[in-house]
Amino acid sequence: MSLEVLGISVLWLFLFGYVIIGSIDFGAGFFNAYSLITGRNHILTNIIQRYLSPVWEITNVFLVFFFVGIVGFFPKTAFFYGTTLLVPASIALVLLAIRGSYYAFESYGSRGHKGYSFMYGVSGLLIPAALSVVLTISEGGFVTVIDDQPILDYGALFTSSLTWSIVVLALAAVLYISATFLTWYANKAGDSAATSLLRKYALIWAFPLVIAVIGIMVELRKHNIEHYNRMIDFWYLFAISAVMFVVTVWCIAMKRHYGVALWLLIGQFAFAFFGYGISHYPYLMYPFLTLYDSFTNQAMAIALVVAFVLGLLLLIPSLYLVLKLFLFNKDYVRGKKDHHA
Amino acid sequence: MVNEHAVFFSRLLTELTLTFHIIYATIGVGVPLMIMIAQWIGIKKNDEHYILLARRMTRGFVITVAVGVVTGTAIGLQLSLLWPNFMQLAGNIIALPLFMETFAFFFEAIFLGIYLYTWDRFKDQKKHFLLLIPVAIGASVSAIFITIVNAFMNAPRGFDVVDGQIVNIQPIIAMFNPAMPTKVGHVLLTAYMTSAFVLASIAAFRMLKGSKHIYYKKSLYLFMKLGLVFSIGTAIVGDFSAKYLVEYQPEKLAAAEWHFETEKGASLLVFGLRDGEDVKYAIRIPYALSLLAHNDPFAEVTGLNEFPEDETPPLYIHFLFDLMVMIGFFMVGVSAIYVIGKLRRWRFIHSRWFRWVVVAGGPLSMIAIEAGWWLAEVGRQPWILVHYMKVAEAATSSDHVDLMLLIFCVVYLILGIGSVVVLRRMFKRNPIEKEIADRHAEKGGGIS
Structure with missing residues (x-):
């Protein structure tokens, strides 16, 4: 494997991590706010708070890891994406700032504050929408280079149906992933009222997910035939993903094997996410930027890989400890003990 | 092509973000050490007051950490959004400490989550204390890595320029540049102070x-x-x-x-x-x-x-x-x-x-x-990278920086007011006298 491919694979893996745990996080915030407003908070709030509280900051680091890493391995992305993403990325930053701090204000400061919950619930849902625009831009056609400066065509971007189908996919995926995860979590906690409500949410959001995926394929064929054809070449990855999706939905509909459903959900998104990534290769942004012409120098690449391996040695046991203490600890999950500072 | 308008507003926005972020970052680096010292004294002297001090500091700390994290995320991304030319150049030479900083940050975030939710979970207080050590180390080490990047901007080393091309890059030399020891020392000590x-x-x-x-x-x-x-x-x-x-310099x-x-x-x-x-x-x-x-x-x-x-x-x-x-x-x-x-x-x-x-x-x-x-x-003006790149050459060419400045002003205002309100309310509702009385009632004695 070349250093270029190794670098992007590592980054893509962390971005995948962010997609999954970020989705759980953002969706949970939304469900929490929604249930507060509709007066059903007694069912969901406990479950959601117990999962979210110890992990929200970790979620954020996955994102930071990705954008710091991509500038490290592919410095030229700072120029192309940095210049063109000023507005969309700033909006995402604003939302992340509101979301992160109001989450902390609500859960560590004033538990159950409706205004705060609403702020972070809504801003959390808008973050994936704002971030998903980056994927749209990477498909090319929205950036032109004038006088050596890349310029984003906002008009074309916001009137493109590709943009909006990707936004819909992002939203549906967030809510679907989150609801499926929380169904498993609530079931594990032995909270049957929360399980049955979250299960319903999971089934509801499975449907728009399918529509959005079909929509994107149709739009992508019109927009970037090269990428579309590459995706067709890798049809088997997407087929595996689709099968996993069907089985997940079946499990949830039949009210059984929630653990299996959760693993299949992760598998489904892993295959789709990596299928997308592999078919995008070698472009980082069509048609200006590839892995190879944006790659850093040999010395830095090796230094980054060494740092990464050493970092993982620290990270993996620590993450294991978190999972052990909070996700797989029965007493904690069931809320038997409160050890908050 | 230099877009003067964009340069001006990029500087202003960076100044704004740094000015706001540094308040929370300083607390974020210094306070974990203070919590550690207080908890350690509490365990050593078997004095509940110091333990409570540590515990109350932790509660306040998570609020400031949240704002520190999100504004830190903002400055991290703004580096690429506002100074794309700089990051393209610097990414080749100084990306290593930036990258390592995210690991320090990971480490800190993970153990802060654990520390926060395991008060009184262990019979032996010392075990809980041990969980704080990675938090304090992570906080200080991320400050060290970020300061190294800033030191590099003042004293760029670890590369040669031949015919306008950057060659012979040595990431470790770039990190251990002449500005690094004093800058790192000064940043850490002032944060503790x-x-x-x-x-x-x-x-x-x-x-x-x-x-x-x-x-x-x-x-x-x-x-x-x-x-x-x-x-x-x-x-x-x-x-x-x-x-x-x-x-x-x-x-x-x-x-x-x-x-x-x-x-x-x-x-x-x-x-x-x-x-x-x-x-x-x-x-x-x-x-x-x-x-x-x-x-x-x-x-x-x-x-x-x-x-x-x-x-x-x-x-x-x-x-x-x-x-x-x-x-x-x-x-x-x-x-x-x-x-x-x-x-x-x-x-x-x-x-x-x-x-x-x-x-x-x-x-x-x-x-x-x-x-x-x-x-x-x-x-450091007019340089962004002393003797290699001026601030004006580094900035974005985008036309919308002024609007972004306005938006971020509002956001920082909301975060600043929000964090102060929440902190005040948190400690007003639960003054130390009340907390000690509550614990006393719960345990049936032990603390005066």
């Missing part, structure tokens, strides 16, 4: 507001002692920083000191008003600048006139320098008087006016942090 004085300030304020509880006396004394140690450390490293500047020191002509036995000017090169109303300390620069009162100090005018920073940094140094010495004095007074039983250190001085120490230290960072950043 400022955190200690902010916490002392809170304790003194509660006492002025009528709380007589021994808890506040203990915490005030603890933080004044810590503040004294770290402020002395800060002064020593500050002196080394001046020596660094003489050697590697003499124009920065000369501008900060309004030292125009190269001369031997140079005197140090404190404040003053400037008309061209004439300085009026300044306090003039003979030989002090030579002493500061070379440890020798008769040594020669290079003046600002030796440098091309378009490569020197704005002269108002003189005031930033003076403000920073003055507050630093003032805090050494205040904490020294308090600690000595405590040992020798001087009564005036318990008077209302002296308490108010201690209260002022918290905000003053934070002002010194701001002045110091402004001095560091404005003092």
Whole structure:
């Protein structure tokens, strides 16, 4: 494997991590706010708070890891994406700032504050929408280079149906992933009222997910035939993903094997996410930027890989400890003990 | 093609983000160490008050950490959004510490989550204490890595330029650049110092507001002692920083000191008003600048006139320098008087006016942090990467930076007010007297 491919694979893996745990996080915030407003908070709030509280900051680091890493391995992305993403990325930053701090204000400061919950619930849902625009831009056609400066065509971007189908996919995926995860979590906690409500949410959001995926394929064929054809070449990855999706939905509909459903959900998104990534290769942004012409120098690449391996040695046991203490600890999950500072 | 408009607003937005972020970042680096020390003393002395101090600090800390994390994310991404040309260049040479910082950050985030939710979960307090160590290390190490990047901007090393191409890149040499030791030392020590004085300030304020509880006396004394140690450390490293500047960035020191002509036995000017090169109303300390620069009162100090005018920073940094140094010495004095007074039983250190001085120490230290960072950043002008790239060449060409500035102003305002409101409410609802009484009731005795 070349250093270029190794670098992007590592980054893509962390971005995948962010997609999954970020989705759980953002969706949970939304469900929490929604249930507060509709007066059903007694069912969901406990479950959601117990999962979210110890992990929200970790979620954020996955994102930071990705954008710091991509500038490290592919410095030229700072120029192309940095210049063109000023507005969309700033909006995402604003939302992340509101979301992160109001989450902390609500859960560590004033538990159950409706205004705060609403702020972070809504801003959390808008973050994936704002971030998903980056994927749209990477498909090319929205950036032109004038006088050596890349310029984003906002008009074309916001009137493109590709943009909006990707936004819909992002939203549906967030809510679907989150609801499926929380169904498993609530079931594990032995909270049957929360399980049955979250299960319903999971089934509801499975449907728009399918529509959005079909929509994107149709739009992508019109927009970037090269990428579309590459995706067709890798049809088997997407087929595996689709099968996993069907089985997940079946499990949830039949009210059984929630653990299996959760693993299949992760598998489904892993295959789709990596299928997308592999078919995008070698472009980082069509048609200006590839892995190879944006790659850093040999010395830095090796230094980054060494740092990464050493970092993982620290990270993996620590993450294991978190999972052990909070996700797989029965007493904690069931809320038997409160050890908050 | 330089877009002047974009350059101007990019500078403004970066200044705004840094100015806001540094408040929370300083607390974020310093407070974990303070929590650690308090909890350790609590375990050692078997004194519940120090344990409670640690616990209450932790509660407040998560609020400031949240704002620190999100504003840190903002500055991290804004580097690429506002300075894409710089990041494209710097990414090739200095990406390593930036990348490692995210690991330190990961480490800190993970253990903070665990630490926060495992109070009283372990029978042995020491086990819980151990979980805090990675938090404090992670916080300080991320500060070290980020400061290394800033040091690199001041003293770029670890590469060669041949025919306009960057070659022979050595990431480790780039990290251990000449600016790194003093900068890292100064940033860490001032973060510890400022955190200690902010916490002392809170304790003194509660006492002025009528709380007589021994808890506040203990915490005030603890933080004044810590503040004294770290402020002395800060002064020593500050002196080394001046020596660094003489050697590697003499124009920065000369501008900060309004030292125009190269001369031997140079005197140090404190404040003053400037008309061209004439300085009026300044306090003039003979030989002090030579002493500061070379440890020798008769040594020669290079003046600002030796440098091309378009490569020197704005002269108002003189005031930033003076403000920073003055507050630093003032805090050494205040904490020294308090600690000595405590040992020798001087009564005036318990008077209302002296308490108010201690209260002022918290905000003053934070002002010194701001002045110091402004001095560091404005003092590097016009360069973003000294002698390699100017700020104007580094900025984005996008036209929408002014609008983004406006949006971020609003966001920081919301976050700033929000965090203060939440913190005040948190501690008002649960004052120490109440918390001790509650614990007492729960356990059925043990704490007075």
